Amino acid sequence: MIDATHITSLFENATEGIVLTNSAGKIILVNPAAEEMFDYTKEELTGNLIEILIPEKFVQHHHQLREGFYHQPSDRVMGQNRDLHARKKDGTEMPVEVSLSHYEKDGELFVIAFVIDITRRKEIENDMLKQKTELEKITHKIRQLNASLEVKVEERTLILKEALQKLERSQQELSEALDKERQLNEIKSRFVSMASHEFRTPLSTVLSSASLLSKYTGPDDQGKRDKHIQRIKNSVNHLNDILEDFLSLGKLNEDKVEKNTDEVNLKEILSDTIEEMKGILKKDQRFELSCNGDCIAYTDKKLFKNILINLIGNAIKFSEEDKLISIKGTNAGHTAIISVTDRGIGISEEDQKHLFSSFFRGANANNIQGTGMGLHIVKRYVELLRGQIQIQSQLNKGTTVTFAIPINLP
Numbered sequence: 001m002i003d004a005t006h007i008t009s010l011f012e013n014a015t016e017g018i019v020l021t022n023s024a025g026k027i028i029l030v031n032p033a034a035e036e037m038f039d040y041t042k043e044e045l046t047g048n049l050i051e052i053l054i055p056e057k058f059v060q061h062h063h064q065l066r067e068g069f070y071h072q073p074s075d076r077v078m079g080q081n082r083d084l085h086a087r088k089k090d091g092t093e094m095p096v097e098v099s100l101s102h103y104e105k106d107g108e109l110f111v112i113a114f115v116i117d118i119t120r121r122k123e124i125e126n127d128m129l130k131q132k133t134e135l136e137k138i139t140h141k142i143r144q145l146n147a148s149l150e151v152k153v154e155e156r157t158l159i160l161k162e163a164l165q166k167l168e169r170s171q172q173e174l175s176e177a178l179d180k181e182r183q184l185n186e187i188k189s190r191f192v193s194m195a196s197h198e199f200r201t202p203l204s205t206v207l208s209s210a211s212l213l214s215k216y217t218g219p220d221d222q223g224k225r226d227k228h229i230q231r232i233k234n235s236v237n238h239l240n241d242i243l244e245d246f247l248s249l250g251k252l253n254e255d256k257v258e259k260n261t262d263e264v265n266l267k268e269i270l271s272d273t274i275e276e277m278k279g280i281l282k283k284d285q286r287f288e289l290s291c292n293g294d295c296i297a298y299t300d301k302k303l304f305k306n307i308l309i310n311l312i313g314n315a316i317k318f319s320e321e322d323k324l325i326s327i328k329g330t331n332a333g334h335t336a337i338i339s340v341t342d343r344g345i346g347i348s349e350e351d352q353k354h355l356f357s358s359f360f361r362g363a364n365a366n367n368i369q370g371t372g373m374g375l376h377i378v379k380r381y382v383e384l385l386r387g388q389i390q391i392q393s394q395l396n397k398g399t400t401v402t403f404a405i406p407i408n409l410p
Contacts, residue, residue, distance in 0.1 A: 011031050012032060014031055016115060017030070017031065017033045017037045017038070017113075017115035017117070018115075019034050019053070019112070019113045019115065020110060020111070020112050021050050021110065021111050023070060023108050023109045025049050025050050025051070025066050025070075026049055027045045027049070027052070028110075029046070030046070034115060037088075037117050038053060038086070038088050038089060040089050044089070049063075050066065050113075051063065052087075053086050053087055054086070054087060055086070055087045056087065069100070070109055070111070073102040073109060073111070075100060075101045075102065076099070076100055077097070078097075078098040078099070078100060083095055084096050084098055086115065095118050095119055095121075095122045096115050096117055097116040097118055098113055098116075099113070100112070100113055100114075101114070124177075125177075128170070128173070128174045129174070132171060132174060135163070135170055136167065139160075139164060142156075142160050142163050143160065259300045259384055259385070260300055260301075261299060263296060263297075264296070264297055264298075264299060264301045264304070265295070265297075266291075266297050266329055266336055266338075267291045270289060270308065270327060270329055273312065274289055274312070274327060277309065277313065277316070280313070282319070282323075283322070284321050285321060285322065285324075285325065286324055287326075288324055288325070288327070289326075289329075290329070291328070292331055295329060295331040295336055297336050297405070297407040298407065299385055299405055300384070303381045304385065306381060307378050307382060308327075308338070308340075311401050312327065312340055313374075314342075314374060314401075315341070315342035315399075316342075318342060318344040318399070319343060323344065324343060325340070325341070325342050325343075326339075326342075327339070327341075332404075334406060335404050336405055337404045338404075338405075339402040339403075340400070340401050340402075341398060341399070341400040342398050342400075343397070343398040344399060345395070345396060346395040346398055346399055347391070347399055348395055352391055352393060356376055375401075382405065386406055387403055387404050388403065389401065389403040389404075
């Protein structure tokens, strides 16, 4: 059971505004982020109808929408494909994103609104659109200038080319930014809860260790300094792993992961990867590698190695000290079959159904660092290699992840 202190801390320190209303539409609870966002104190908001935060022009009809939601409540993101605005204490409006959730207690329906101020994002989008318009005007002027300056053909061509390239880059950046925003909207609810936990711990470690370093100035304090420097390095590496997961997921969602097929020796990759990862083994953990033949294959070496690193890293992470981790490679005709087996905490049958979903974490892994994206990314990589992946696991006995890819001999 989660400590109530953690729930209170999450509510108080969340960067999203959180507003809780009862079945009558009255505000009964707001967090500090919502107070700051709307320039109200919680005393000023508590007891008022939610319409106090709705722009004046929508107040008259908003109660009908609210009653409709209470009649058929469902968790959802509001305002898809249209802009939403909220009203601050001084009457000014601000663009927002709002997600609604609900629950019942003692027979009464309560609604939670998660509110994000997207004023800055809208300003960036508007600035990008203005930049695009300005670049189009510049391009038009350059074309007019070219018509009257025939004697400067080379100079004119160069200017036009640079302007067009700049316009294309601007349009591409705008398109990419909007695509990323749409994807972020889809995952933001799960990301907020995950990131709040995953980022806070290493950042707190970095801050506390950095503060303590300044106190250890004596020649006999080198051991203490080294200890805190290592803690900072470990925390930064963990943050880097989280960011790498998000970058990989973003590239996959944008179809930007390129596959470069080449001749590779799978046995060599297995051996090299295991050697590289010995540095992160826990005390007395050890590897056992078996591979029949060199297994020459035509596949993407980088994707193959990323799959191995992720699976072996999981085996290390979810196993205790003094546990054996087995890696096995088999050449089965036109297919290479690789398995990674640990003797760790295992995965329940219920959780195994969802392991390849993004942001999913097993019920018994909540106290172990991770983003819940690793196996989702691995599955996507395996599919890019036209392969298949499966998991066999028992609680407290261990897990075996097996993937098979075509060898693709010429």
